[in-house]
Amino acid sequence: xxxxxxxxxSMEKQKDMIAGHFRRLAAAKESGKKVVYTFVPGNLxxxxxxxxxxxxLPEINALQSGMRQLSGKYIAEAEKRxxxxxxxxxxxxxxxxxxxxxxxxxxxxxxxxxxxLLSYTGCFTxxxxxxxxxxxxxxPVAMLHVPYQGDGTITREMxxxxxxxxxxxxxxxxxxxxxxxxxxxxxxxxxxxxxxxEDDLVWVLQSAKHRPSPIDAYFGGVYYxxxxxxxxxxxxxxxxxxxxxxxxVQSRLDRGExxxxxxxxxxxxxYRLVVEGPPNWTSFREFWKMFHSEGAVVVASTYTKVGGxxxxxxxxxxxxPLETLADYCLGCYTNLNLPTRVGLLERYVRExxxxxxxxxxxxxxNSFSAGQLLILRELEKRxxxxxGFVESDLVDPRYFSPxxxxxRLESYFQxxxxxxxxxxxxxxx
Amino acid sequence: xxxxxxxxVDRADTLYNDIDLAQVRATKERTGxxxxxxxxxxxxxxxxxAAAILPVGLMGAGDxxxxxxxxxxxxxxxxxxxxxxxxxxxxxxxxCLDGCLFPSICDVIxxxxxxxxxxxxxxxxxxxxxPQNYERAVGGRYWEEELRHLARDMGELxxxxxxxxxxxxxxxxxxxxxxxxxxxxxxxxxxxxxxxTWEAYLVVRAGNVLxxxxxxxxxxxxxxxxxxxxxxxxxxxxxxxxxSFCEQPPLGLLKTLERAGCFIVGDDLVLGARWIxxxxxxxxxxxxxxxxxxxxxSVSTASRYEATxxxxxxxxxxxxxxxxxxxxxxxxxxxxxxxxxxxxxEQALDREGIPYTAFKYAENLGQFQVIREQAGTFAxxxxxxxxx
Numbered sequence: 001x002x003x004x005x006x007x008x009x010s011m012e013k014q015k016d017m018i019a020g021h022f023r024r025l026a027a028a029k030e031s032g033k034k035v036v037y038t039f040v041p042g043n044l045x046x047x048x049x050x051x052x053x054x055x056x057l058p059e060i061n062a063l064q065s066g067m068r069q070l071s072g073k074y075i076a077e078a079e080k081r082x083x084x085x086x087x088x089x090x091x092x093x094x095x096x097x098x099x100x101x102x103x104x105x106x107x108x109x110x111x112x113x114x115x116x117l118l119s120y121t122g123c124f125t126x127x128x129x130x131x132x133x134x135x136x137x138x139x140p141v142a143m144l145h146v147p148y149q150g151d152g153t154i155t156r157e158m159x160x161x162x163x164x165x166x167x168x169x170x171x172x173x174x175x176x177x178x179x180x181x182x183x184x185x186x187x188x189x190x191x192x193x194x195x196x197x198e199d200d201l202v203w204v205l206q207s208a209k210h211r212p213s214p215i216d217a218y219f220g221g222v223y224y225x226x227x228x229x230x231x232x233x234x235x236x237x238x239x240x241x242x243x244x245x246x247x248x249v250q251s252r253l254d255r256g257e258x259x260x261x262x263x264x265x266x267x268x269x270x271y272r273l274v275v276e277g278p279p280n281w282t283s284f285r286e287f288w289k290m291f292h293s294e295g296a297v298v299v300a301s302t303y304t305k306v307g308g309x310x311x312x313x314x315x316x317x318x319x320x321p322l323e324t325l326a327d328y329c330l331g332c333y334t335n336l337n338l339p340t341r342v343g344l345l346e347r348y349v350r351e352x353x354x355x356x357x358x359x360x361x362x363x364x365x366n367s368f369s370a371g372q373l374l375i376l377r378e379l380e381k382r383x384x385x386x387x388g389f390v391e392s393d394l395v396d397p398r399y400f401s402p403x404x405x406x407x408r409l410e411s412y413f414q415x416x417x418x419x420x421x422x423x424x425x426x427x428x429x
Numbered sequence: 430x431x432x433x434x435x436x437x438v439d440r441a442d443t444l445y446n447d448i449d450l451a452q453v454r455a456t457k458e459r460t461g462x463x464x465x466x467x468x469x470x471x472x473x474x475x476x477x478x479a480a481a482i483l484p485v486g487l488m489g490a491g492d493x494x495x496x497x498x499x500x501x502x503x504x505x506x507x508x509x510x511x512x513x514x515x516x517x518x519x520x521x522x523x524x525c526l527d528g529c530l531f532p533s534i535c536d537v538i539x540x541x542x543x544x545x546x547x548x549x550x551x552x553x554x555x556x557x558x559x560p561q562n563y564e565r566a567v568g569g570r571y572w573e574e575e576l577r578h579l580a581r582d583m584g585e586l587x588x589x590x591x592x593x594x595x596x597x598x599x600x601x602x603x604x605x606x607x608x609x610x611x612x613x614x615x616x617x618x619x620x621x622x623x624x625x626t627w628e629a630y631l632v633v634r635a636g637n638v639l640x641x642x643x644x645x646x647x648x649x650x651x652x653x654x655x656x657x658x659x660x661x662x663x664x665x666x667x668x669x670x671x672x673s674f675c676e677q678p679p680l681g682l683l684k685t686l687e688r689a690g691c692f693i694v695g696d697d698l699v700l701g702a703r704w705i706x707x708x709x710x711x712x713x714x715x716x717x718x719x720x721x722x723x724x725x726x727s728v729s730t731a732s733r734y735e736a737t738x739x740x741x742x743x744x745x746x747x748x749x750x751x752x753x754x755x756x757x758x759x760x761x762x763x764x765x766x767x768x769x770x771x772x773x774x775e776q777a778l779d780r781e782g783i784p785y786t787a788f789k790y791a792e793n794l795g796q797f798q799v800i801r802e803q804a805g806t807f808a809x810x811x812x813x814x815x816x817x
C-alpha cells in the first residue's frame with residue numbers, strides 16, 4: 001500500500017474547500033439551494049454564484065472517480081448499456097456513476113440538477129454529454145454555444161453572439177429556476193473577486209520560470225493549483241486560497257526549493273518540461289512519480305488552461321460583466337485553433353527555459369488529441385528541441401500501461417541527456 | 430432519347446473513383462473558375478457558387494488509396510477520414526483546390542482545419558462554425574454575419590464579389606438540386622428494387638465534384654432511367670441506415686447490405702446535400718433566407734443541437750414515412766457524434782418497438798463477411814418475427 005500523500009497547507013485548504021462544496025451539494029435539497037450542472041471550460045461560475053446556485057462539474061466528478069479507482073466499473077456499466085468503447089471516458093464514467101446511484105467523490109449522493117448549463121466550449125462531446133443527461137433528468141437545459149477561434153481571433157460578432165445567448169437563454173433560465181432576478185451588481189462583485197484571485201494564480205504559474213521551479217505546473221497544476229479555480233472563482237475563499245498559495249510558493253522560492261510532490265519534496269531538478277494534454281487520473285500518483293523520481297519538473301502545461309488562459313493577460317473585468325464572461329469562454333485553451341496552440345506551446349518552451357516538451361495523448365479526448373502529432377512536428381521545428389509522446393486515457397484504467405509509459409519517459413529523458421552531452425561536447429570543441 | 434441507366438451509373442462510378450479530382454481540374458480549365466473543397470456535413474454551397482467558385486465535396490479516399498503519410502499525423506484512435514484527406518492533400522491530389530472549408534461536425538474535423546492552416550499556409554482555409562442557437566435574433570444574426578463573411582472571402586478569392594441577385598440565382602439552382610434529390614429518395618423508398626442504394630449513392634455522390642447544374646441533369650437522367658428500367662419487385666427487409674453522415678462507408682458495404690437482404694429506404698449518406706429540407710426562399714435578403722432555412726429546416730443529425738425535439742423523433746418519423754421495418758446503425762469507428770448519439774436513438778427505437786442492429790466500419794474496410802452475416806440475420810429476423 002502506498003504511503004499517504006504529503007500535503008502543503010494550501011493542499012489541505014483546497015481539500016477542505018472542496019469537501020465543503022460537496023457537503024453543501026449533498027444538503028442542497030434540504031437547504032433549498034438550486035443545483036446547476038455545467039462544464040469547466042467556459043464555466044460561468046460568477047454568474048451562477050450571483051444567482052446563489054451550486055455548480056456541479058461532471059468532468060471533476062469523473063476525474064475524482066478516476067483517482068479513487070471507481071471509474072473502471074462506472075465505464076463498464078455505461079458500456080453495458082450500449083455506450084461505445086470508442087467514445088469519451090469522462091462521459092461514460094459520469095453515466096456509469098449516475099446509473100450506480102450518483103454517489104459523489106465524498107461518498108455522498110449528488111443532487112439532481114435543476115438546470116443543465118451546456119457551456120459548449122471547445123469540446124464537441126459536451127453537447128452529446130448533456131443530451132445524454134437530458135434523457136435522465138426532467139430539468140431544463142440552457143445551451144451556450146461558444147464559437148471556436150478558427151482564425152485565431154475573437155471577433156466582435158463572436159462576442160456579441162455569446163452575450164446575446166447569455167441575455168436570451170442563460171440568464172432567463174437561471175431566473176426561472178431560481179426565482180431570482182439577474183443582479184448585475186452581484187455579478188460585478190464576483191468578477192472583481194475573480195480578477196484578484198487570477199492575479200495570484202498567474203503569479204504562481206509563472207513562478208515556474210525560476211530555477212529550480214517551486215511548482216510542478218502540470219501535476220501540481222491540476223492537483224491543487226488549478227482545479228478549485230473553477231468552483232471557487234468569484235469567492236472570498238478563492239481569493240484567500242490563492243493569496244495563501246502565493247505566499248507558500250514565495251517561501252519555497254526564497255529557500256530555493258522545488259515542488260512538493262505526494263512523495264515529499266522533489267529532489268534535484270534535472271529536466272524542465274512543457275506538457276500538452278490532460279493527465280491520466282487513474283494512476284495519477286504513479287504517473288507523476290515517473291517524472292519527479294527522474295528529476296523532471298513540468299514548468300508549463302496546457303491542460304491547466306482549459307479553465308482559462310490567464311497568463312496571456314485575460315482577467316475578468318467587472319466593468320463589462322457579460323462581455324468579459326464571453327471573452328473568458330471564447331479564450332479557453334480548447335477553444336484555440338491549432339496554430340494558436342502551437343504558438344502558445346512554443347512560447348512556454350522559450351519563456352520557461354524548457355529542456356523539452358511532452359505530449360500526453362488521450363485516447364478519448366479528440367478535442368486535445370486530433371492534431372497533436374502535427375503539433376509535435378511543428379514544435380520540434382520551431383524550437384529545435386526533441387519532443388516526447390506518450391499515450392493513455394483520462395479515466396479508463398485499461399488504457400494506462402505503466403511499463404510502456406515509464407519506458408518511453410525514461411528513453412525521452414535519456415535523449416535530453418544525450419543532447420545535452422552532445423551540446424557540451426560541441427561547445428568544448 | 431434518354432440516357433441508358435448503365436451509362437449514368439458508369440459515369441457516376443468514374444467520378445466516385447476520381448480521387449485525383451480530374452473532373453474538377455477539367456471544370457476549372459473549361460470555366461476558368463476557382464474551386465474550394467468542403468468537408469462533411471454542411472456548408473452553404475450557394476454562397477461559394479455565387480462567387481463563381483466550384484464547391485467540391487471532400488469525403489476522404491475510401492478504400493481507393495493506401496494511406497501512408499496520413500497515418501503519421503493521427504493516433505490509432507482517430508477515425509479514418511482525416512487520415513485519407515491528409516494523404517490526398519500531401520500527395521498533391523487536392524492541389525487544384527484554392528481553398529478548403531471545414532464545417533463544425535466534431536473536434537477532429539475542427540482540428541483538421543488548424544492542421545490545414547499549418548500544412549498549407551498559402552491556401553484559403555476557414556472553419557465554418559454553424560450556430561447551435563436557433564433564435565433568429567441570436568443564432569440567426571450570428572449565422573447571417575458568418576454567411577456574409579464567407580461571401581466576402583469567396584469574392585476576394587475569385588475576384589467576383591457576391592451580389593444579392595446572384596446569390597438568389599444560386600439558391601434557385603440548389604433548390605432544384607435538393608428537389609431532385611428528394612425525388613430520388615422518394616422513389617427509392619416507394620420502389621426500392623428500382624433504385625439500388627449503391628447506385629443512388631454513386632449518383633448523389635457525383636454532386637461532390639460536378640457543377641450543380643450538371644449534377645441536377647444527371648439526377649434527372651437517372652430518375653427517368655430508373656423509373657423505366659425493367660427491374661422486378663423483390664421482397665427484402667426495408668431498413669434505414671443511420672450514422673454515416675461524415676466518413677462514408679465503402680461502396681462494398683452498401684452492396685453487402687443489399688445482398689444480405691436489406692432494402693435501404695432511408696439513410697444519412699452525403700447528408701450535406703440534403704441538409705436543408707425544402708426550398709430556401711428566393712424572396713428578400715438571400716443571406717437572411719439561407720440563415721432562416723438553416724435555423725428552421727435543417728435536417729436532424731447528431732452534430733446538431735436540438736433544444737426541443739425529443740431524441741429519435743426524426744429517425745422514427747423517417748422509419749414511418751419510408752415504411753421501414755428496422756434500423757441499421759452503421760457508424761464509423763471513433764466517430765464521436767454518431768456513437769454518442771446512438772444510445773439515445775436506440776432508447777427511442779426500443780420505446781417504439783422498432784428493431785435495430787449496429788456495427789462500425791472504416792471507409793477503407795475491405796472485409797464484409799461478418800457484416801453480411803449480421804445484416805442477413807437482421808433482415809431474416811425482421812421477415813420471420815415481425816408482426817404482419
